[in-house]
Amino acid sequence: MSVAAEEVSWMDRNGLQRLIELLADEGHEVIGPRIDQGAIIYDSIRHVDELPRGWTEDSQPGTYRIQPRNDQEHFGFNVGPHSWKKYLFAPLTTVMRSRKTDQGWVMDSPQPELRRFAFLGVRACELAAIAVQDKVFMGAGTMDPEYQLRRSHLFIIAVQCTQAASTCFCTSMGTGPECHAGFDLALTEIEHGFLVVVGSDHGRRVMQSIDTRPASVDEITDGVRRRQRAVNQITRRLETDGIRDRLLSKLNHPQWDDVASRCLSCANCTMVCPTCFCHSVDEVHDLTNEEILRNRRWDSCFNVDFSHVAGGSVRDTTRSRYRQWLTHKLATWIDQFGSSGCVGCGRCITWCPVGIDLTHEVAMLCAEDAS
Amino acid sequence: MNAPENPWLSYTAVIEEVRSEIESVTTLTLRLQDEGRAAQYRFAPGQFNMLYVPGCGEVAISMSGPVSDDGNRIVHTIRNVGRVTQAISQLGPDDVLGVRGPMGTPWPMEVLEGRDVILVTGGLGMAPLRPVVYELMREPSRFGRRTLLYGARSPDLLLYARELDAWRSSGIEIHLTVDRADPHWHGHVGVVPLLIDRLVDLAPSNTRMFLCGPEIMMHFSAKSALARGMAQEHVWLSMERNMQCAFGMCGHCQWGAHFVCRNGPVLRYDVAEPFLQVRDL
Ligand SMILES: Cc1cc2nc3c(=O)[nH]c(=O)nc-3n(C[C@H](O)[C@H](O)[C@H](O)COP(=O)(O)OP(=O)(O)OC[C@H]3O[C@@H](n4cnc5c(N)ncnc54)[C@H](O)[C@@H]3O)c2cc1C
Ligand code: SF4
Numbered sequence: 001m002s003v004a005a006e007e008v009s010w011m012d013r014n015g016l017q018r019l020i021e022l023l024a025d026e027g028h029e030v031i032g033p034r035i036d037q038g039a040i041i042y043d044s045i046r047h048v049d050e051l052p053r054g055w056t057e058d059s060q061p062g063t064y065r066i067q068p069r070n071d072q073e074h075f076g077f078n079v080g081p082h083s084w085k086k087y088l089f090a091p092l093t094t095v096m097r098s099r100k101t102d103q104g105w106v107m108d109s110p111q112p113e114l115r116r117f118a119f120l121g122v123r124a125c126e127l128a129a130i131a132v133q134d135k136v137f138m139g140a141g142t143m144d145p146e147y148q149l150r151r152s153h154l155f156i157i158a159v160q161c162t163q164a165a166s167t168c169f170c171t172s173m174g175t176g177p178e179c180h181a182g183f184d185l186a187l188t189e190i191e192h193g194f195l196v197v198v199g200s201d202h203g204r205r206v207m208q209s210i211d212t213r214p215a216s217v218d219e220i221t222d223g224v225r226r227r228q229r230a231v232n233q234i235t236r237r238l239e240t241d242g243i244r245d246r247l248l249s250k251l252n253h254p255q256w257d258d259v260a261s262r263c264l265s266c267a268n269c270t271m272v273c274p275t276c277f278c279h280s281v282d283e284v285h286d287l288t289n290e291e292i293l294r295n296r297r298w299d300s301c302f303n304v305d306f307s308h309v310a311g312g313s314v315r316d317t318t319r320s321r322y323r324q325w326l327t328h329k330l331a332t333w334i335d336q337f338g339s340s341g342c343v344g345c346g347r348c349i350t351w352c353p354v355g356i357d358l359t360h361e362v363a364m365l366c367a368e369d370a371s
Numbered sequence: 372m373n374a375p376e377n378p379w380l381s382y383t384a385v386i387e388e389v390r391s392e393i394e395s396v397t398t399l400t401l402r403l404q405d406e407g408r409a410a411q412y413r414f415a416p417g418q419f420n421m422l423y424v425p426g427c428g429e430v431a432i433s434m435s436g437p438v439s440d441d442g443n444r445i446v447h448t449i450r451n452v453g454r455v456t457q458a459i460s461q462l463g464p465d466d467v468l469g470v471r472g473p474m475g476t477p478w479p480m481e482v483l484e485g486r487d488v489i490l491v492t493g494g495l496g497m498a499p500l501r502p503v504v505y506e507l508m509r510e511p512s513r514f515g516r517r518t519l520l521y522g523a524r525s526p527d528l529l530l531y532a533r534e535l536d537a538w539r540s541s542g543i544e545i546h547l548t549v550d551r552a553d554p555h556w557h558g559h560v561g562v563v564p565l566l567i568d569r570l571v572d573l574a575p576s577n578t579r580m581f582l583c584g585p586e587i588m589m590h591f592s593a594k595s596a597l598a599r600g601m602a603q604e605h606v607w608l609s610m611e612r613n614m615q616c617a618f619g620m621c622g623h624c625q626w627g628a629h630f631v632c633r634n635g636p637v638l639r640y641d642v643a644e645p646f647l648q649v650r651d652l
Contacts, residue, residue, distance in 0.1 A: 299621075
């Protein structure tokens with residue numbers, strides 16, 4: 001491992017508090033993990049005391065519980081129901097506005113609202129998810145102005161996983177558990193403090209105003225050991241070799257009927273997924289019909305209306321909608337954006353009310369391939 | 372720094388002319404109100420616009436006029452099938468719509484150069500192909516034999532019937548078919564792919580075919596074309612899916628690996644074929 005080559009410094013909990021304050025002073029809204037309604041979610045934070053210190057999560061297919069830890073770690077969990085996408089790709093945004101005037105309709109697009117976010121506690125799989133959405137919203141095709149604006153002002157404090165949930169499979173997707181790039185700062189929590197690695201000039205500048213000292217060899221070794229613990233705890237696997245062709249050759253496989261008999265088509269998996277990007281536009285009018293907004297909102301390929309064309313829905317069965325979701329995520333995403341749409345965070349497994357596990361479905365679909 | 376243009380922004384256009392075509396189908400001629408934009412506006416055959424009725428919604432509609440049209444004359448032929456198209460059908464001259472476009476990958480006109488051309492269409496599929504017909508008429512010497520195979524449910528539902536004579540006299544060979552004939556009908560009766568089966572002197576390797584119509588019609592027409600010895604790479608079709616953004620972001624129009632709005636609507640048959648076989652994809 002290349003830790004020796006990197007400059008690793010050590011800061012304590014007060015340093016983390018100072019970091020939050022410095023970023024806020026720079027005009028950032030600092031967002032981090034907090035406990036709300038029995039889950040670890042992402043929301044504004046001002047103080048380290050708001051972090052889920054001493055809590056962890058138990059994530060299983062179809063179940064999620066937060067539980068007390070027997071230590072006082074600030075980041076001793078993995079991922080909850082939220083992802084960072086709600087900040088960069090807002091769940092609801094006005095994309096156009098029409099006003100009736102004496103001269104007829106006047107149409108314009110509101111300037112996208114600049115919000116400077118600083119994300120605290122971004123995991124490796126989540127860094128990968130942001131990179132995936134970057135390709136969707138700012139890739140080769142059309143730019144999304146709001147996403148682009150927010151993304152270009154984003155400050156990322158990654159947190160290295162030192163444990164993994166039963167639903168994690170980032171090692172299969174090649175996205176984690178260790179963060180290597182794509183952050184301004186990366187923290188590894190060790191006993192009594194944090195190891196800090198700088199990933200950008202901005203990150204370096206901010207750290208200059210914080211009390212730190214070079215980390216000791218023992219501390220660095222402890223960090224390595226803790227990060228390795230996450231690797232060791234990952235048991236879930238998804239075979240990705242040749243997965244595009246393997247899945248696309250099974251569009252008529254009976255397993256789709258099997259999963260459709262369990263799937264509720266509730267769209268939870270797409271809402272918690274950090275890469276799902278599908279959206280729809282709604283008309284919203286005032287009572288007089290004189291000002292009309294077009295609002296973009298998150299939508300899901302699990303909704304029947306999603307594929308509506310005059311005469312009916314193209315995908316009018318759960319079977320066809322589950323197949324669309326899975327084959328898009330794991331296969332055709334590669335054609336479209338050059339990488340898988342899955343980062344292995346496991347949220348869709350945890351938050352599926354009936355515990356459908358995509359790694360299991362893929363294994364069943366491809367069972368005959370192996371033999 | 373200039374913010375990038377918001378891809379969702381519609382530009383207002385005035386309806387200059389409304390022409391009723393067949394039952395529940397009208398052709399609108401629009402003019403973009405912004406003169407600069409109107410002058411710059413150009414489209415290629417097979418492309419479409421998103422037409423917007425404030426308070427109602429937005430729909431994808433192909434250009435059906437000649438490519439010489441700029442933004443002072445945008446022609447769309449629209450069938451009233453639902454919420455938005457109904458609202459459009461109630462508009463008249465001087466009413467204003469929103470227009471976003473042109474969008475989509477056009478028909479590959481360059482592949483027709485020096486080739487025999489067969490256009491195969493059913494129902495309203497004629498509209499997105501009319502710009503191609505106009506190109507075939509404009510410079511006949513650029514092409515070999517030019518054929519239009521066109522089907523409708525009944526003779527009174529043939530779109531642009533009043534123009535067919537002019538198309539014929541420019542040298543385009545036209546074969547018509549209907550599902551249900553009336554006493555005055557002299558053309559074929561039956562489905563469109565049969566017209567391909569019956570074509571005499573089809574020179575498969577020198578022929579390029581464009582298909583536009585209901586998916587089932589395109590599916591069986593392509594099969595007929597292949598049975599006549601045409602190569603998959605010489606056949607193109609135009610797909611239809613729900614579209615909200617029309618620039619490859621909203622996810623609605625996905626069909627296999629394709630965003631129909633951006634990679635299509637016109638796709639080459641060999642690229643589309645693996646997905647065309649699969650129900651409810
Ligand atoms: C590339 C392309 C080109 C088209 N060209 C033409 C044309 O030249 N003339 C024409 O009459 N029609 C055309 N259509 C079909 C036309 O877009 C639909 O008939 C229209 O969207 C129906 O909308 P509605 O609100 O009236 O119907 P509703 O059934 O009330 O539909 C509600 C919404 O669903 C979506 N939708 C419904 N049907 C379709 C559909 N078939 N395709 C895509 N989205 C749909 C739209 O967002 C629509 O507003 C084209 C479609 C596509 C994709
Ligand atoms: S999937 Fe990997 S990176 Fe994401 S939370 Fe789990 S262990 Fe961490």
